[in-house]
Amino acid sequence: MPIELFTAETQDGRLHLRFSGSLDRETAAASWEAAHRAVQRAGAVTLDASGVTHLDAGGASLLVSLAGAEGEWNEPADPAARGALARFRTGLENAKPSVPPPRRFRPIGALGAYTLGFLNRFGQRLDFLGETVITTAKLVPRPWKLRGAEMLRHLDEAGTRAFPLCMLLGLLIGVILAFQSSVPMRQFGATIFIPQLVGISLTRELGPLLAGVILAGRTGSAYAAELGTMRVNEEVDALETMGLDPTAWLVIPRIIASTLVMPALAMVMNVMGLIGMGIVMATLGFPPVAVLNQLQQWLSVGDLVGGLGKAAAFGLAIGYVGCVAGLSAGRGPRAVGDAATSAVVGGIVSLVVLDGIFAILFFRLGW
Template sequence: MPSPAEPAASPAREAFSAQTREGRLHLRFSGPLERDVAARLWEEAHRARGATTAVTIDAGEVTALDSGGAALLASLAGSEAEWIEPRDAMARGSLERFRNGLGMVKAREAPPRKFRPISALGAYTLGRYEKFLERAAFMGETVLTALSLLPRPWRLRWSEVLRHLDEAGTRAFPLCILLGTLIGVILAFQSSVPMRQFGAEIFIPQLVGISLTRELGPLLAGVILAGRTGSAYAAELGTMRVNEEVDALKTMGLDPTAWLVVPRILASTLVMPALSMVMNITGLIGMGIVMATLGYPPVAVLNQLGQWLSIGDLAGGLGKGAFFGLAIGYVGCRAGLSAGRGPRAVGDAATGAVVGGIVALVLLDGLFAVLFFRLGW
């Protein structure tokens, strides 16, 4: 035993050396090789190793080793280095566990991308076919539910119908009045430019009146309904789906189509003729203001409208409007109930409702144009 006069043995200090012997690089470590020591020696050790392939890692004098030191030794060793294992049992066990862990972790190779146009086309076709089946199923379910409510109308939630009539119709009147007046003014001014060249400004009321009642009135009212009400339907039903309220209705034995879909579609169908009528009246008023600025009295404008406009023109436009409202309500409800579960589900549903509603609006308008032409109406 050391005498009290002898100084105590100093703790082992870390050391690193790099020597080349017989064409082989020896990297020697001694003392404790833990995280802080490995951090200090990392750049120096890698600089000494360089690109040499014949390397011997001498860790025989390492007295303490943790994951940081084992990571330094493993990064220096590569796949072909020779090892001199630590003589310390705990350090040797730490190094062995670290190397075994590295062997268990394998990089996942990305599968090779293959150009398969036929497979891609088939997948796209099948996806479109599944979407078509979903839409057909929703349409069939909606029609059957509506037919089942006809002999029992008391089962329909009339309070919901009135609420949606107010939201989709009454609250949309100011926007329809503004837009209708502006459209009438714009059409009258734009048509007056070519009409003036032929001295036919008196026929502006006929042009604007027929355009509004047969085409522009229902079409613009449908755009307003798709932007306001269709998106609102999709957002409301999409939120209920995300919050699992639709699933709760099914759990309670209630039909979501009868409770949520039919009242909204009925309200949008009933409100569209009223919106179209508001667009027509305000558009004609805006046209009358322009005609007054051109020097034509209201009596002359009314005479021209009475001479050329007929009840058939007005009825055709209002009938188209009812079908437009039916399509917009259906598209909005379908987009809401088919929404996903993610954070963007409600926004995507509202966007799909607006886009789908406008596309359906234009398609139906084209079909009615062909039908009216064939009927000579």
């Protein structure tokens, strides 16, 4: 069993601890409790380690814990033991966490930094928009340079695979709108006008808007995650090194695909919503002929064309926002997740803004 390699003497009210011999991990563990108990009882302590002939990290930790890392005491006379103690002190100093300076609350400076950052990001997005427009204009007279296989892949991922979700959501929205509108309509004996209300709401507003939310959640985030991963893996830089335009190879096919699939998704949403509304009307005692007559009477081609045009604009904005978020991703481990989040939030915000612009435009045009 290891023995305690120290002696404790009290002279003139001061405790003198003397260590000698080999002070390694085992002997330090055996002496740890007794040495610290003696130091706690004493008021002043003098530590003498000149007699230590061997020292490792365990023994050095015992000496430093008794006298302190900056304490003045008799260090080991043996050069090897003194060097081990110096290395332990250096490692202990380097392990201390750096204390950051206190942050001052400067609202004017914070507001200025945020404004400059916002203007910088806005300028980068304008640069990307101009580059995209120029690249698209260059591809118009040379459409064979467009990656057709890549665009078909994005059409399948953004459009075909989103049909089941759009069908389910459209059916539920039609049922909900019909049931909710039947409550006040029944009070005035106007239940027959439910197809008019639901049809116009779906074709002009809810169909394109909900399809845009689905596209932003599925496709916009996928664009940002895929392009962000390529940015982190330096694949975009590799394309530029090989003399290939990343905008033409990566951005244009995705934006075209999202623009083309949005009217189809909105149409699926409209049809399924009208089917759900027809089911509710059947439960209320109205035959399908009466529902179809109401739709033919109140719905026009302009309502459908206006909604599908809005859907195409929504798809263009969602594809653009997703590509911008992916290509502007950082290099850290959270870059891809931040890019996907930015794409979804930016896509939904752009939907709302564009929808408000179209509402004002249609009102001014009397459409």
